[in-house]
Amino acid sequence: MGSRAGGRRTGPKCIAIVGPFASGKTTLLEAILARTGAIPRQNPVSSGNTVSDHSPEAKAHAMSVEASVATVDFMGDSLTFVDCPGSVEFAFEADAVLAACDVAVVVAEADEKKIPALQLIMRKLDELGVPRILFLNKIDRTAAGVRDTLKLLQPASAAPLLLRQIPLRKDDAVIGSIDLALERAYIWRDFAESEVAEIPGDEKAREIEARFSMLETLADHDDLLMEQLLEEKEPPRDEVFDDLSADLRDGSVIPVLIGTAEKGNGVLRLLKTIRHDAPDVEATAKRLGVPDGDAAVVQVMKTIHTAHGGKLSVSRILSGSVADGSELWLSSSETAKVSGIYRMLGKDQAKLAAAKAGDTVALGKLDGVRTGQTLTSAKGGIAPLVTLEPPQPVYAFSLRPKERKDEVKMSAAIQRLAEEDPSLTLHHNQDSGETVLSGHGEMHLRVTVERLEGKNQIPIDVHAPGVPYRETIRKGVTQRGRHKKQSGGHGQFGDVVLDIKPLPRGSGFKFTDTITGGVVPKQYIQSVETGIREYLKSGPLGFPVVDLAVNLSDGSYHAVDSSDMAFQMAARIGMKEGMAQCSPTLLEPIMKVEIATPSEATAKITGIVPQRRGQILGYDARPGWPGWDVVEATLPQSEIGDLIIELRSATAGVASYKATFDHMAELTGRLADQVMNAAAGGKAA
Template sequence: MSDRLSSGSRSIAIVGPYLSGKTTLLESLLWVTKTTSRKGTVLDKNTVGDSALEARDRQMSIEVNAASFEYGGVRFSILDCPGSIEFAQETYNALIGVDAVVIVCEPIVDRVLNLAPLFKFLDDWEIPHLVFINKMDRADIDFMQVLKALKSISSRPLVPHQYPIGQGESLTGFIDLVTEQAYHYHPGAPADLVPFPEELKAREQIARSEMLETLADFDDHLLEELLEEINPPHEEIIQDLKMELGADLIVPVFVGCADRDFGVRPLLEALLREAPDPETTAERRGIVLNDSAPIAQVLKTYYTPQGGKLSLVRVWQGTIHDGAVLNGVRVGGLYRLCGQQQQSLQTAQAGEIVALGRMEGIKTGDTLTSLEAQNAAELPRAEQMEPVYALAINAENRNDEVKLTGALAKLLEEDCSLHWHQHGDTHEIILSGQGDIHLQVALDRLRRKYNLPMSTHQPQVPYKETIRKKATSHGRYKHQTGGHGQFGDVYLDIQPMTRGEGFQFAETIVGGVVPRQYIPGVETGVREYLAHGPLGFPVVDVAVTLTNGSYHSVDSSEQAFKQAARLAMQDGLVKCEPVLLEPIVRITLSIPTDFTSKVLRLVSGRRGQILGYDAKADWHGWDEVLALLPQAEMHDLIVELRSLTMGVGYFHWEDDHLQEVPDKLAERVLQSSANGNSNGNHNGKSR
């Protein structure tokens, strides 16, 4: 086989909700393959996955961790992916680069819904995936009920590969539904063959029939055998499982208990036999393997204290050599990762996931090619998640502010679901992302990696103000010093405009009462005053017309007319009944149908206006709620939404319009500002 393809490799991602045990499963895989000499635990903070300090502090996955081992003559590259929705971007970026995915879940029906977004992503991208139901040693587990719940969130049929054997409240073994052989688990050792438990025969037959009938939907020969009541050979069933998993037509289901290594070896054997090879995956991605020029894609970017920048890549075609030039950048080191450990390599083959050193200017999602393959198409990348939670940040030490921009740039390279900007009205530095934990992890990294401790607060609401009626005002600026004085004199007509029209300046000067060269100064003075109106906020939707004035042939200047205009605005705007405006956003909330009524109450309770709701396209059992919501009510909306929807609800939003703040609320906002909180940071909540 040519070096453009190595079927002796498999790339596998392990995913699952928080506390499902996926990092423990990785530890078990590494231990049973003798890759590690001891098995770490999350509680002891010594696992290969979750190796970052921020992950160990929280005992949860916050970024993709890579590991590798050999088993059965195949090199496995494993990606341990975050389970929290707040770090889903990390997971999605990684999933597009693997051959298959192991979904780890607990045998609790009520928690299965947490997996719905993940199943949807895998189904949409047609990524082969199987399920490992972990922690099967818990009491009162109904395997068939858990299987039914999983089926309700998958658009692919689930195929049970095993049936659990229990004794009392303990998981003792399993029945292989392919061979119909029973096995007994042993801690730290492979399961051994035991007599078939006859009391489970009826239930095993139901599960096996379901498996074979599902496979027969895609195999006419197997269907004929079943119709003729011929028991198909084991090899035929395995081949069907391999072909249909590789084509993402079915989702095989396995059981076990990772912290005791139960079921881990059968899962590993199934991955060895049935997971698609790199060539099949490349074809599914639309990559035509027609030459040996290297093609790779960046799945994750790290900045390490010792080695600097590392780009974790999936090699899709060809061989990558240390020192090779990809996208015009020389590879400054080639490594196989196992948590924080790095093993130097000279080459990496197609199908492997490795780290490239010092790839400056290369970002997560980029397609990397050599000069020979520079015409290769850009590989698709995971959709960018929009921010839903924000904090305003300040360096605790003002001398650190100059370093902050560079540190944030690196932080965003590592985690592309983070965003930052400096708000044009409030001048705050806003860091936004997918939730409070997400941002706290980012702040921890700023402190630990870049020695930049931050203080935070809720972002200011960018209130505006406008006027309700028109008025005429006069401003005269006269200042006399020892030499030339300053003189400017203007009359202004001020009137409200339709909401959203912004600002308009005009002049109707006749007879040269205000010389042309001074009129720009008048407009500048008006604009400068509108930046901070009588209520303390920027003024919008106002038209100002210069109608009259006078000047002095010696003392007048553009600066003097600017000051006169400011005085006229200061006097006139108060007469125009200024009112406070708040930004209103248009928001689309996506939630399971069972929670729609609760979400409608949530939006209404935050002064929202429901525009309607309907079934969500291509999402079985989900609704979309469309609403208008004051931005002041947005800060912790995602927290409450997830709390109401078992962690799976999400939303998209965009700025829509400005709207008058209700009088009582406006009084509280203005009082807050007058009492020294010039931020105008009242959140407007009346609950």
Template sequence: MPAAPAKGLTEAKKQGAAGRRQRPGALETAREDAVPDKTPAAPRCAALIGPYSSGKTTLLESLLAATGAIARKGSVREGNSVGDSSPEARARQMGTELNIATAEYLGDPWTLLDCPGNVELAQETYDALAVADAAVLVCEPNAERAVAVAPILKFLDDQKIPHLVFINKMDASEANPREAVEALQAVSERPLVLREIPIRSGERTVGLVDLVSERAFRWIPGKASELIPLPDPVKDEEKAARAEFLETIADFDDAILEKLLEEGTPSPGEIYASLTRDLKDDLIVPVFFGSALNDNGVRRLMKALRHETPGPQAAARRFASAGGADEPTAYVFKTHHAPHSGKLSYARVLKGEIADGMTLGGERVGGILKPLGAKGDKLAKAGPGAVVALGRLEHARTGSVLTPAAAKPAAIAPRLGSLYALAIRTEQRADEVKLSGALARLVEEDPSLHFENNPETGEFLLWGQGDVHLHVAIDRLAKRYNLAVKADRPRVPYKETIRKGVSQHARHKKQSGGHGQFADVHVDIKPL
């Protein structure tokens, strides 16, 4: 048994470590933290975010298959995935709007929000994060691409939204999660905590070691991982990585710190409890890895979401002032105009119970759906935490809080200002009347779009975040509303500038009988 450290040295370490801990009132809230801040089986909501092509929609597909929400996993490349089901997404093989899907995992209802990765489509990401209990940042094991996640990481840090990192595509031979974590740490305000280390065979990653349980797993493509003995080649690496992992969480946990200073070992239960508290308080960022394409590491990610992320109360607190104590209240975070079924308002229930046919936002709810991509199952009612699609609420808008009496805007998600414009016109003059109505629906779906007539050039301008953003909108006009639209760069309304002063004098005389005309005119023109 190793010798215990000297008492004086131990006390000095305790005092020094206590000085750098950041959890406010950790000792005072210890009893409260012992009870998880969530209701068993309460509906939970997680947002999948990350750069373009990081594999978010493939991860969504893997999570839905692992939870049994879908019988067979689809593929983005083959065009049969639950997410990215719109024609414009299929054509580009990339997310062009928020995908919403529900599932059940170990008896708990879940909603997964697959956010578009292109920076020009970020408005829906911000809207989705307003209702998410936690976010999963999906990225590639490539340090060079870490800079792409800097804006969204800053937003998560600023808004104090609990988040995890899932390093995807670990089946690639050049994958190195530690290098990726170091690059991500450079753009993250919170400490990143590597929860696993890879097991490699040659240049391939074939499994992982969990640093909490110290158990090793071998990946099996398309199936659950297989528990194996800890391989000898990774034992030293696992020991060093676990020590670093425990030191990081000890900065926020007195009990863990005390055990480490006494050269003891915290139990897995104590470590998991500490991780849950730290993530709920947004003090750390746990890092997992795997391959969504091969279903590797997906179930471990889902278990972490279930056991360690906060419950729906955390998201509801962002709307603490909305509605009465027991008044049915919901927040609309997405609007969609379906070609045949009409307007759908996607909302999360904050409190109370919403039933089909009740009055909400001053209107009658015309149906409640539990979404699964472009499809949905009818519901009679929905309780706190549930994410549902509400039918026929014509006056509800994205970003509004709905109570039975009113629909009020809530400044939760930021609104992106327009940066780029295209001049658009219909190919058929008869379609000009339809264009304004169709654009109004698109703007209702995506508040980062807007349109206007330019009085100086006479052009009809569509404004958005960039070329990709606007051409996605133009494709929607064609596919949903059968409007063929041509787009050009807007004309520049050139204007002349007075650059120096000038004076002129003239006289006007006219005499042709009767009253004559006379004028003495002096004109001075100069710059302001």
């Protein structure tokens, strides 16, 4: 290792603003927009007038529900900020954004309850290799010392948190900050630029100690700096800045800046750190594996369907340039033509003639283009740079339009919403006929339904999806089924003897025949099986029948009146009469569930599972996740519907689970009666 002077970099940059729910991300963006002159004044989130939370759903719930993009000019450079939702239910919004960003600003506060949520965010940034700055917000409300706060937050981060500033206090109140690199004090003025000041004498010792600690951490990656510290030489300030910049860019450290976004405090120092120290698009292109050359390479970060302007693909230009009317390749055979290039400021757009490497813009009307795709001007396209993998859904609604005439309209609207939010899953349940929408929590799906009803003007009915109950039998029987009808001309005649018996759980259905002597002609044996299978769609309890075998052992036919339909009817009659004697019983699906939870909440989780008729199989440390456990259990599918709500309530909003089908189990007693009564009532309706 040697000196790591990396130079100061400027140019168009893209910055993701991330952090736990209610940490102040939207407030920080609003403060940045006001400080850079992009908006005339900073609006509080409570006003409902922030640039970021501009959608009706965000205003209604007073929370960010989608990533919002805003580009500003700062000291001659273009900076694009993407405010990402903090709720875990909308976390997937950030995945496509983060991959193409140069740096992330992680907004955090001294709240122990939010450490697991912070850890989730840091983990995602680690996976993507995105450099980050931690902005310690609400510093004026923090009773603990800043270094104690860092000790609290450090477990959430694999890389060391490097204190770049310390609070400047007066009478136990934070009145500003001391920059440890510049060795300068800044006295904050609300919603205005800070006043530069000398470091007060009574703060000097604290500043020297904190600065030395910062330099020690930087020296871990710079032999020359280490020698200077050992020889008690003061390192040149430029070298210190170069080390700070280099360590930020390669992820060796996470610089920590402090402030109070609500008052605009600390924002200017954050902006200057981003401008001077954060990596640029060249580093991001290299991280993503953009091939060398002059071709334009574009990464799609977000899809928006506007009310009047059509589809917009918010995109990062990673190399080359894109002009209005450019043709971009989606694949080896598909192309799309750019129809409009726009600079974004929340819901507002300003048209541009072209965009160059580093710019983050919205490209108009790229039909067939999806969030996460990589586009290029090079003929034939390139391999995707980003792979988006939505987490398994944990909550579902069955939905239908209140008016049948809106069914086609609803389907098209949901497709557009799924383009905007690829973490939504829509499927049609063949058994129940339901349209089931799945996502990452109750609020996630509630917002989706609100968009269907508001943005698309489609009134929707929602309810919990049906559970795929089945029924089976406990004992066997031999039953004759005879269908005989004479009504002039050819009649109908079919006669079968069926041996019905149970099979082990999970065996499904098995049909055989032991017909001898042609008592049932071969051409009708298939008809018998068809009739049985038709009956099994709804057994004596009203549910599909599984795990049984039926053997056709005897029967008779009529040379003139027997037919395919007559033997199908005879089989159904035999099944209906025989099944009622076979002790039918209800089966419910049991799921294998893996619940990821902070260790401190594991006891709560192991208490929740039995209350939902579940069985704990065990729990262990979550591999690679300090302070987390994985609880394994089995749970009836009927108990999983709203499980995520209780899990997140017990874990400050961060628990998640994966569920897979395990087996079918008998359901008896009062619960079985309730299921059968509900099914009978539904059919009657």
